[in-house]
Amino acid sequence: MSKQPEQSLSQRFQDLTPHQRQILVEAMRAKAKTAIAPIPRYDHSAFIPQSYTQRRLWFLFRITPDSAMYNMPECARLTGPIELEHFNGAFNDVLERHSSLRTVFTDTEHGPAQTILPVTNQAVEVVQAPFAEGDPNREERVTQMLTDLSNRSFDLENGPLVRMTLIRVGEHLHYLVVNMHHIISDGWSTGVFVADFSECYRARVENRPHRLKPLAIEFADFVRWQQEHMTSARLDTLRRFWRDRLAGVEPLRLPFDRTPTSAVTDRGGYRYVHFDAQTTARLKVLAEQWGATVFMALLAAFKGLLHLYSMQEDITVGVPVAGRTHPSTEDLIGFFANTAVIRTNLGGSPTFKELTERVRNSSLDAFEQEDTPVEMLVEMLQPERPPGRNPLFQVMFILQNTRKPALSLPQIDIKLLAAGSTSVKFDMLFEFAESGEGLTGWLGYRMDLFDEGTMTRFADAFTKLVLAVCEFPDKPLNQIDIPTNPPLEAQDFNDDLEIIPQIRRPRFG
CATH class of the missing domain: 3.30.559.10 (Chloramphenicol acetyltransferase-like domain)
Structure with missing residues (x-):
């Protein structure tokens, strides 16, 4: 009897059920963490660097x-x-x-x-x-x-x-x-x-x-340990990795109502988005069929909408990561969070299925080096710095997949409230969280750049696009009827914050 060729690890991974994949990934992460040498205690009586x-x-x-x-x-x-x-x-x-x-x-x-x-x-x-x-x-x-x-x-x-x-x-x-x-x-x-x-x-x-x-x-202690591990050899490896993946990144052309300049503030506005349990379940089924996650499917839809608005094929989005790759950090309070920069090419009129698979691959690629501080990336790559905008990415996408511990005090009934801060740190930010009622999210935007009506239409377009691709996942995105208007071109930017004359085609008809 001839011996069958041994399956590759990636082939065997694809043969697992979604639940088995999750168990395997969590087990590999746990094993990797236990294999890491402990972080030592340092003397902090003298100089403590900033991270x-x-x-x-x-x-x-x-x-x-x-x-x-x-x-x-x-x-x-x-x-x-x-x-x-x-x-x-x-x-x-x-x-x-x-x-x-x-x-x-x-x-x-x-x-x-x-x-x-x-x-x-x-x-x-x-x-x-x-x-x-x-x-x-x-x-x-x-x-x-x-x-x-x-x-x-x-x-x-x-x-x-x-x-x-x-x-x-x-x-x-x-x-x-x-x-x-x-x-x-x-x-x-x-x-x-x-x-x-x-x-x-x-x-x-x-x-x-x-x-x-x-x-x-x-x-x-973590800060000292992190900086000691950023040796010249490690930095050379990171530089090569990220230069290959982020070379030539261009700023997104978003549907601005006013020009981005250095005078733009963090004053933010918000529009809420909700997908019911049925739509959320459908999105989960599709993601599992394609070896992806709900996060990847939602991010694919978001990138698809950015592509339809901007007509750019190269879409880069920032995604927060916990940055706690060492087990000793899990119970600490501190600024560990980092941002993974996920770049995806949308050329060739992909279907939602194809785009989700591309986003899956680019996400896993970025997460491999999630411990690279995004500030270090900017120093290494020295990308173009458009006035008033982040240099590597201008929009952030978040799916809250960890449940925070609830405040629990004896004999006191506690109801969490929306925080009072209205700051938005990026041109645009989409954040979602899942509950038994489905996926609920909000679109944050900088009010110096966008009008409320513009962002209402953008949020509505995202909802329509997700519903459409859930029904027709094999239909090319550019054939889905989500009307948009051309973005403000980069050459129209100037140094003054001004209202762009409303002579462009109305958004969404």
């Missing part, structure tokens, strides 16, 4: 120190008896546990540095609401207070860079704002903060020690 990602925010702070663009507020309504002494105690327990929350920043003769401040008592701010609990305009007035608190700027040189504020409306009714600057935190970190604060508060109410396991390292 690659922190340096960018430090640079921006020195230019616009009053900006709230990188605030990270979380808001909630608390109904029940709050024990303020325990609230203060639990807050300071978390500050003592995570040295990143006691960090400030400066320039030194050795370069940009961060300094860990000693443990001191920081009180939770308590603000008395200037209205009664029964005020008919309470919600509107609370929303304004949450927005004002969320948009207070931080002093990165002197701190503190985290605030916890309670708005007291009644004896058993408070509104909570937890606000951190991005230079010391990220999305994963907010979940760590919530989980740790919940445990510390409960422990104080129950008069017992908290049950949090000791942290193996501090964020500053």
